[in-house]
Amino acid sequence: NGFICNKKRVQRLLQNLGYRSCASKKRYGRAPRQNTLIPAYNILARQFKVDKPDRVWVSDITQVRCTDGWQYLCVVLDLFSRKVIGWSTSRINNAKLVLRSLNKAWKQRQPLGHELLFHSDQGIQYRALETIRWHRKRKIKVSMSRKGNCWDNACSESFFAQYKKEWMNNLDQFSRQEMTMQSRIYIDTYYNPVRSHGTLGGVSPMDFELIN
Template sequence: MYKFIYEHRHEFRVVKMCQVLGVSRSGYYDWKNRKPSARIVKREGLKKQIYQIYIKSQKRYGSPKITQILRRHGHTVTQRTVSRLMKELGIRSITKKKYKATTHSKHHLPVYPNLLNQQFKVSQPGSVWVADITYVYTKEGWLYLATVMDLFSRRIIGWAMAPRMTKALVISALNKAYTIQEPREGLIHHSDQGSQYASIEYQNLLREKGIQSSMSRKGNCYDNACIASFHSIIKKELIHHKNYQTRNEAMFSIVEYILTFYNSKSMHSTLNDMSPLNLRRNTQQNNLAHHVLFDFQKYMMS
């Protein structure tokens, strides 16, 4: 009752509300001046931290990741509690939307065996790259995004965008990846059987660089699940919540997301909740900011 009076004190006179609700003014003011319990203080402090983490993630993190961050900072808290407090705050992770396949696998070009065979855990960076294409809607027309991921770190090392889904698009993404990360001997490049990846020009480029070609089985999206997951995440966390007027606007937005959030901050359960660049920093003992700047410089020069 007292809480109701307090919450509506700017709308109605306290005296009148006390009369209508049948409580004394002295009782209300005693309640108001009473110090909150340690439990309430702790709960409100936790809600504040949850909200700060949520905003810092640009509204992308839900209760699982927020719970992990809180535990990392010494809080003993369950995901159920975090979920309940998020509901009280009226916040939730940006929801996921579906997307369709893009590459065209009905062709007569040679296809290559599946060397990866869904073995997504690798021991060294630069030993397996996975690649795929997705699409982005803008009011100017469709924009196609080709990406290359280092499977060890889940880091996006190559990307290219264009109005058409061509072999030139995937070649550009591959060249960028080769510029940013020096591959190890015997590097495996895994993709679907799309005509862009199966093209003579693309396969010749792989051979020139000493890279082995591996392809998913036809119609099996699980064979290239990691890069498909990235495309799902970027749509969930960025693209579906934008209203791009032009392709250039979308391109700058996507590059910014890759460099300043996904590669450097986004938590991955497969990486013990580290970001790709944090994993690389732990592996190579280099500075995180240096890698972000290095990637950006490479991108601008390519």
């Protein structure tokens, strides 16, 4: 709101009002091996600062426990502004979930495929033949994180951490349908237009794109 103050002051005031941080629990363990296509190289190499829109897109998938089972959320972010430009949910974690998110992002942004780098982890959904064909058809260069190294896709991981801490963990039990609705509220009415980012100079992704 334009008030200039130290972050420690904000923390102290919030604590005096009874607010406490609710950090998500760390999970350990490895996913079972799958017979999939050979992964791409890590071309992005943690170069998360991008000076133009639609030059680097990053993507990942997370799972959310619902009253009627797991529901999966796939997002595509533009690294230039950290804006979520495509997302989709499904009860099945497969390549179709990724392709729906990619198609939404492509329809919204209409980028030049040969100038675009798409980065993800080595999940079987991103190495699936139909996903690779989608990229090749549009002449998109593909980059993938090194195996077992979540820091190579830190921006997507950070989004999901905030999505769960700031929103989903504060809700009571919800169904898969309600999870999708809450995801839409978080992304479309809070994260993209309102939530400020330190890496963007304290403005939201949409505001950052407007002023740049």
